Amino acid sequence: MVAEIAEPVDVVAIFNQGRLEPAVFLWNKRRYRVRRVTNTWRDTEGQYRRHFFAVLVETGSDLYELCFRTRDLSWQLLKVYSDG
Amino acid sequence: MSSERTIFHIDMNAFFAAVEQVTNPAYRGRPLIVGGDPDRRGVVSTASYEARRFGIKAGMSLWEARRLCPNGIFVQGNPARYLDISLRLLNLYQSFTPLVEPFSIDEAFLDVTGSAHLFGGSEAMAREIKRRMRQQFDLTASIGLAPNKLLAKMASDLQKPDGLVILRREDVPRRLWTLPVGELYGVGEKMGRHLVDLGLTTIGALAQAPVQLLRHYFGVVGETLHQMANGLDDSPVDPYAGLLVKSMGHELTLPADTDDREVIGRTLLQLSDQVGRRLRRDGYQGRKVTVKIRQSDFVTITRDQTMDEYTDLEEVIYETAHGLFVKNWPGWPKIRLLGVSVSGLVNARRLQQLSFWDDRDRLSRVTRAVDAIRDKYGEGAVLKARLLVPARLGKAARPAP
Numbered sequence: 509m510v511a512e513i514a515e516p517v518d519v520v521a522i523f524n525q526g527r528l529e530p531a532v533f534l535w536n537k538r539r540y541r542v543r544r545v546t547n548t549w550r551d552t553e554g555q556y557r558r559h560f561f562a563v564l565v566e567t568g569s570d571l572y573e574l575c576f577r578t579r580d581l582s583w584q585l586l587k588v589y590s591d592g
Numbered sequence: 593m594s595s596e597r598t599i600f601h602i603d604m605n606a607f608f609a610a611v612e613q614v615t616n617p618a619y620r621g622r623p624l625i626v627g628g629d630p631d632r633r634g635v636v637s638t639a640s641y642e643a644r645r646f647g648i649k650a651g652m653s654l655w656e657a658r659r660l661c662p663n664g665i666f667v668q669g670n671p672a673r674y675l676d677i678s679l680r681l682l683n684l685y686q687s688f689t690p691l692v693e694p695f696s697i698d699e700a701f702l703d704v705t706g707s708a709h710l711f712g713g714s715e716a717m718a719r720e721i722k723r724r725m726r727q728q729f730d731l732t733a734s735i736g737l738a739p740n741k742l743l744a745k746m747a748s749d750l751q752k753p754d755g756l757v758i759l760r761r762e763d764v765p766r767r768l769w770t771l772p773v774g775e776l777y778g779v780g781e782k783m784g785r786h787l788v789d790l791g792l793t794t795i796g797a798l799a800q801a802p803v804q805l806l807r808h809y810f811g812v813v814g815e816t817l818h819q820m821a822n823g824l825d826d827s828p829v830d831p832y833a834g835l836l837v838k839s840m841g842h843e844l845t846l847p848a849d850t851d852d853r854e855v856i857g858r859t860l861l862q863l864s865d866q867v868g869r870r871l872r873r874d875g876y877q878g879r880k881v882t883v884k885i886r887q888s889d890f891v892t893i894t895r896d897q898t899m900d901e902y903t904d905l906e907e908v909i910y911e912t913a914h915g916l917f918v919k920n921w922p923g924w925p926k927i928r929l930l931g932v933s934v935s936g937l938v939n940a941r942r943l944q945q946l947s948f949w950d951d952r953d954r955l956s957r958v959t960r961a962v963d964a965i966r967d968k969y970g971e972g973a974v975l976k977a978r979l980l981v982p983a984r985l986g987k988a989a990r991p992a993p
Binding site: 510550551553554555 | 617672966968973
């Protein structure tokens with residue numbers, strides 16, 4: 509099942525060797541520590557890039573889709589995929 | 593040194609489904625169908641190998657797929673995700689040879705004749721590509737390795753998934769000639785039926801048929817068919833092939849069959865808008881507008897009109913497409929799918945140079961101003977009022993990119 513969220517989130521991210529990866533995000537007053545980034549992809553929004561991350565967190569098996577918008581340097585939680 | 597070329601055809605295995613299974617590990621090992629919401633209209637875009645065991649194939653209706661595999665996982669495709677990964681795969685290939693020809697979003701030809709020795713030979717190179725593909729993307733591909741594009745393409749089809757097949761000219765009789773003629777790359781359904789009607793049921797029969805007979809029935813194509821069946825093809829791997837655009841078009845399966853002229857008109861406008869936008873972005877103008885109408889009984893009508901002048905403006909494309917529609921659709925049966933395309937393309941810059949004295953009208957200037965806003969802020973930044981429909985319809989009528 510996919511839940512469309514599209515809400516702004518606060519993210520602690522790591523910039524390393526030209527790569528950007530979310531490490532922790534805060535959503536609904538809860539802290540989610542990223543266990544694994546399963547996939548990344550990019551697209552454009554006008555002249556700006558958007559970076560997408562599919563991540564698993566340390567608790568539970570849900571998959572979270574995060575988006576970093578270079579237009580305003582903001583993060584969003586776009587979707588949550590529940591197992592099953 | 594041998595003058596024979598070494599060509600790879602790389603075909604990603606169940607690409608969209610594999611990307612989804614990499615993205616979401618919960619989908620791994622399970623029948624996964626990419627194509628959209630099974631409660632709505634649409635067709636299967638890609639099925640995972642687990643889903644294929646239930647008989648699900650690309651192009652099948654989602655409704656049928658759901659019937660065959662009620663417990664399958666149905667996901668809506670994510671074109672941006674597939675395109676980005678496809679471009680990164682092309683980058684990977686280009687680290688092995690500069691001669692890379694993208695063939696589709698999940699297929700490419702590589703000419704490795706000049707670089708294979710740097711990687712310990714062509715077979716070792718193919719294995720290294722597969723290794724890096726797995727390491728960097730967690731994806732698999734079937735690679736066909738042959739002296740030309742045709743045989744490389746046929747070879748990659750011989751072993752799926754995760755195959756590596758070497759096909760030499762001398763292997764053609766043993767490995768290809770027993771296959772049905774319809775399996776020969778480039779032979780479509782109609783051509784296949786025609787060949788079978790002539791008694792040429794296998795690739796081998798086609799290979800051994802007199803060229804004069806084939807020329808008699810198929811003209812120049814007959815000779816090409818004969819060469820192909822014999823494994824001959826001298827077409828080059830062309831990294832710029834994709835840049836030679838002959839037409840641009842979009843089509844959309846409507847969320848429900850309709851005879852509502854407002855919905856039809858709005859859809860044609862939206863499709864025209866997308867085509868015009870692509871023409872302008874890539875610097876083309878075209879003269880021939882084609883409209884495709886698929887009715888609920890699956891009868892498909894395609895009609896075109898050549899205009900007096902070249903255009904890249906959606907208003908002109910829409911007026912022509914809508915006119916063709918009105919002229920050719922009697923009002924029933926209902927419409928299932930609509931498509932708009934523009935062909936007879938020329939480089940717009942060259943056209944402007946030829947007619948530099950011709951002052952562009954206001955519409956053209958407005959269109960370019962709107963393009964500039966969309967380029968900066970995204971496609972949704974400016975919309976035609978007519979396309980601002982209630983959210984439900986708006987979502988339903990949004991064509992796939």
